[in-house]
Amino acid sequence: MNKPEIPTLDDVAKEARVSTATVSRCLNFPDRVSSKTRDKVLKVVKDLGYTPNFGAQALAAKRTNTFGAIVPTMNNAIFAAGLQAFQEELGRNGATLLLASSSYSAEVEEEQIRSLVARGADGLLLIGTQRNEKIYSFLEDRKIPYVISWSYQDDKTRSCVGFDNFQASYELTTKAINLGHKKFAVISAHANSNDRAYNRVKGIRKALKDNNIDEQNLPLIECGYSIENGSQSFKAHIESNNRPTIVMCGNDVLAAGAVKQAHQMGLKIPEDISITGFDNIELASVIEPALTTVHVRHKRMGMVAAQVLLKQVEDKSYRENIKLETRIIEGKSLAKPS
Amino acid sequence: MNKPEIPTLDDVAKEARVSTATVSRCLNFPDRVSSKTRDKVLKVVKDLGYTPNFGAQALAAKRTNTFGAIVPTMNNAIFAAGLQAFQEELGRNGATLLLASSSYSAEVEEEQIRSLVARGADGLLLIGTQRNEKIYSFLEDRKIPYVISWSYQDDKTRSCVGFDNFQASYELTTKAINLGHKKFAVISAHANSNDRAYNRVKGIRKALKDNNIDEQNLPLIECGYSIENGSQSFKAHIESNNRPTIVMCGNDVLAAGAVKQAHQMGLKIPEDISITGFDNIELASVIEPALTTVHVRHKRMGMVAAQVLLKQVEDKSYRENIKLETRIIEGKSLAKPS
DNA sequence: TAAATAAATGTAAGCGCTTACATTTTGTAA
DNA sequence: TTACAAAATGTAAGCGCTTACATTTATTTA
Structure with a gap:
C-alpha cells in the first residue's frame, strides 16, 4: 500500500511535462494556453485528482473567492432565507461563503470580523449598521469590501442593501x-x-x-x-x-x-x-x-447584497445604497379594538 | 497619508527586535518563551494590530482550525439549532465553521466537500449517510476526519452522531x-x-x-x-x-x-x-x-458532533458511533380516528 | 568556579501556489 | 527565405508563516 499523497501543482507539471506556470495558467487563464497543452494538462489534473491548495493560492494570489457573513444567530428563520439567497448568488459566481454567528454580541462580532479577514475573506456581509467605528476603519484600512444589510442608511461611503x-x-x-x-x-x-x-x-x-x-x-x-x-x-x-x-x-x-x-x-x-x-x-x-x-424581501436582499459585494471586489470604489420596499401583510391578528 | 499596510510577522519581529520564530512562538506556544520577551512581543502585536495571515499559516502549519459543514439547506429550521450548537462548540475550542449548503443535490454536495477540503478544512460535518462511496474514499485518502450526523449507523469505521x-x-x-x-x-x-x-x-x-x-x-x-x-x-x-x-x-x-x-x-x-x-x-x-x-436532541447532536470531530483531529484513528435518544412529543394533533 | 544541563532565542528551509519577466516557438509578411 | 511580431511556455522570486536544528544565554551541580 503506497500512501496516497495529495497531489500538488508540481506533480501535475511533472506528469504533464510542462512547467508549473503553465499548469497554473491552464487552471486560471485557459485561453492563454494552447488547446493542445491545455487538454493534456487538464487530463492529468483529472487523473491525479488535483485540487489547488487554498492556503497557497490565497498566499500567492492575495484573493480567496471567499466571502464572510456574520449573523446574530443561525438559529432563527429571520436570517435564513436571506443568507441562503446570498450564498446561492455567491455560488453562481464561483465564490464561497464563510458563515459565523455572533450570538448578538458586539464583541464576538468584532472578533469574527477580524477572523474572517485573517482568513482572507474578499468581502463581508454585515447585518445592521450599529457597530464600533474602529471596526469600520479596520475594514477600510485593509480595503476589504463590505455591505450592510437588513438595514438601510443613506451613506454614500458605505454600501447597504436593506429596508427602512x-x-x-x-x-x-x-x-x-x-x-x-x-x-x-x-x-x-x-x-x-x-x-x-x-x-x-x-x-x-x-x-x-x-x-x-x-x-x-x-x-x-x-x-x-x-x-x-x-x-x-x-x-x-x-x-x-x-x-x-x-x-x-x-x-x-x-x-x-x-x-x-x-x-x-x-x-x-x-x-x-x-x-x-x-x-x-x-x-x-x-x-x-x-x-x-x-x-420584507429577504431573498432579494440576500441576492442583491451578494451582487453589490462582488461588484465592490472588482471596483474597490463602487458603492451602492439600496432600499428595498416593505409591505404590510394583512393577516387576521390585527383588528379594531372591542 | 501613508497607506496602512497590513502588518506581517516580520514587521512585528523587527519592531520587537526579535526573530520571527520568537514571535510565532509567542503566539502559538506562549510558555516556550520568557515572560519578558512575550510581553514585549504581545504589546507590539497589539500596537500594530497584527493578525496572522490565514493562508500562510495554513500553508506552513498544515492545519487551519477550520471545520466545514454541508447542510442540505440553511433555509430551514430543521438544521439551524444543531448547526448553531456545532458552531458554538467549535468556537469554544478556538475553531471556526465554514458552512455550505447543497440544496439537496448530491453533486453539489460533492463539489462542496472538495472545495472545503481544498480550503484546508481540518474536518467535516456531513448530514446523513447517503453519498457516493468515492467521496468517502476521497476523504479517507486525505485523512480528513468527518462525522456523520442526523443519521445513525452502526459502522465502526466511521463516526456518527445521530439518531435512529x-x-x-x-x-x-x-x-x-x-x-x-x-x-x-x-x-x-x-x-x-x-x-x-x-x-x-x-x-x-x-x-x-x-x-x-x-x-x-x-x-x-x-x-x-x-x-x-x-x-x-x-x-x-x-x-x-x-x-x-x-x-x-x-x-x-x-x-x-x-x-x-x-x-x-x-x-x-x-x-x-x-x-x-x-x-x-x-x-x-x-x-x-x-x-x-x-x-430530537438537535443541540446536543451538534455539540457532540463537534466534540467527536475535534477528537478525531487529535487522534486520526478515533471513531465513535453515538445514537441519541428520541422521544415522542404528545401534542394534540394525533388522536383516535372518529 | 568550571562543567554540564536546561531554557531561550535565532537561522533558514520550506509549505504550494502566482506572476513578472525571459525565452522559445509559431505564424506572417515582404 | 528571412525578419519580425505574436503566442506559448518556462524560470524563478516571492507570498507570510512554522519549525527542525543550531546557537546563545541562564541555571544548576559538584
Whole structure:
C-alpha cells in the first residue's frame, strides 16, 4: 500500500511535462494556453485528482473567492432565507461563503470580523449598521469590501442593501391607530447594538406621537429572540395593570410566542387582543390566526447584497445604497379594538 | 497619508527586535518563551494590530482550525439549532465553521466537500449517510476526519452522531395504530439521496406491516421541503378517493403546511384528521393544535458532533458511533380516528 | 568556579501556489 | 527565405508563516 499523497501543482507539471506556470495558467487563464497543452494538462489534473491548495493560492494570489457573513444567530428563520439567497448568488459566481454567528454580541462580532479577514475573506456581509467605528476603519484600512444589510442608511461611503425599519414600523403602527387602538404595548429584541430593533421601536413611537398618543410611557419589554421570550413578555404585558389592546412585536418569532401565550391564556385574537409581527417569515402564515406583519424581501436582499459585494471586489470604489420596499401583510391578528 | 499596510510577522519581529520564530512562538506556544520577551512581543502585536495571515499559516502549519459543514439547506429550521450548537462548540475550542449548503443535490454536495477540503478544512460535518462511496474514499485518502450526523449507523469505521430515524418513526406509527388508525397517508421529503427521509418512511411501512395493515399501497407523496409543499401534498391526500384518517409527515415543516391546509379546508384536527410531524422544531409548539411529533436532541447532536470531530483531529484513528435518544412529543394533533 | 544541563532565542528551509519577466516557438509578411 | 511580431511556455522570486536544528544565554551541580 503506497500512501496516497495529495497531489500538488508540481506533480501535475511533472506528469504533464510542462512547467508549473503553465499548469497554473491552464487552471486560471485557459485561453492563454494552447488547446493542445491545455487538454493534456487538464487530463492529468483529472487523473491525479488535483485540487489547488487554498492556503497557497490565497498566499500567492492575495484573493480567496471567499466571502464572510456574520449573523446574530443561525438559529432563527429571520436570517435564513436571506443568507441562503446570498450564498446561492455567491455560488453562481464561483465564490464561497464563510458563515459565523455572533450570538448578538458586539464583541464576538468584532472578533469574527477580524477572523474572517485573517482568513482572507474578499468581502463581508454585515447585518445592521450599529457597530464600533474602529471596526469600520479596520475594514477600510485593509480595503476589504463590505455591505450592510437588513438595514438601510443613506451613506454614500458605505454600501447597504436593506429596508427602512423605521418607516415600515411607522406605517404598521399608523394602521393600528387608524383602526382605533390607543393602548399599545411593545415587545422588542434588545435594542442596544441592534439598530433594526431600535428603529422599529422608534417608528412606533413616532407614529404614536404624531397621533397624539402618549409615547413616553409606552409599555416596552426588551427580551431575547425566542418564541419563549415572546410568550413571557406577552404575559407580562397582559397582566400589567394597564392592559393594552394591541401588542406590537419586533419580529415574527416574538409574535409567534405572543400568539401562543394568548391561546394559553384563553384570549381570542384579534377580538380580545391584537398582535402584530415583523419580517413575514414562513412561520407567520402558519400561525392561527395568520399574523399581520411586515413583509420584507429577504431573498432579494440576500441576492442583491451578494451582487453589490462582488461588484465592490472588482471596483474597490463602487458603492451602492439600496432600499428595498416593505409591505404590510394583512393577516387576521390585527383588528379594531372591542 | 501613508497607506496602512497590513502588518506581517516580520514587521512585528523587527519592531520587537526579535526573530520571527520568537514571535510565532509567542503566539502559538506562549510558555516556550520568557515572560519578558512575550510581553514585549504581545504589546507590539497589539500596537500594530497584527493578525496572522490565514493562508500562510495554513500553508506552513498544515492545519487551519477550520471545520466545514454541508447542510442540505440553511433555509430551514430543521438544521439551524444543531448547526448553531456545532458552531458554538467549535468556537469554544478556538475553531471556526465554514458552512455550505447543497440544496439537496448530491453533486453539489460533492463539489462542496472538495472545495472545503481544498480550503484546508481540518474536518467535516456531513448530514446523513447517503453519498457516493468515492467521496468517502476521497476523504479517507486525505485523512480528513468527518462525522456523520442526523443519521445513525452502526459502522465502526466511521463516526456518527445521530439518531435512529427508522426506529423513531416506527414507534410513532405504532402509537397511531394503537389508537385505531388504519388508513394512513404519508408526506415525505424526497427520499433518494436522503436517508433520513427514507428511513422514516421505512419505519412507517414496517410498523404497518407488523400490524397487518397494507403497506404496499400506502399513499405516499414525496415533495420538497417547504410549508407550501406540505400544504399541497396534504390537499392531494385528502382529495384522493381513499381519504386517510391520519397524515404522517416526514418533518415538522411539512406538517405545518398540512395543518395550515387542514384549517383552510375546514378540517378539525384531530377530530377530522390526525397529523404528525418529526423533529420537534420550535415551530411545532406554535402550531394550533400543538403538533404530535418526534423530539430530537438537535443541540446536543451538534455539540457532540463537534466534540467527536475535534477528537478525531487529535487522534486520526478515533471513531465513535453515538445514537441519541428520541422521544415522542404528545401534542394534540394525533388522536383516535372518529 | 568550571562543567554540564536546561531554557531561550535565532537561522533558514520550506509549505504550494502566482506572476513578472525571459525565452522559445509559431505564424506572417515582404 | 528571412525578419519580425505574436503566442506559448518556462524560470524563478516571492507570498507570510512554522519549525527542525543550531546557537546563545541562564541555571544548576559538584
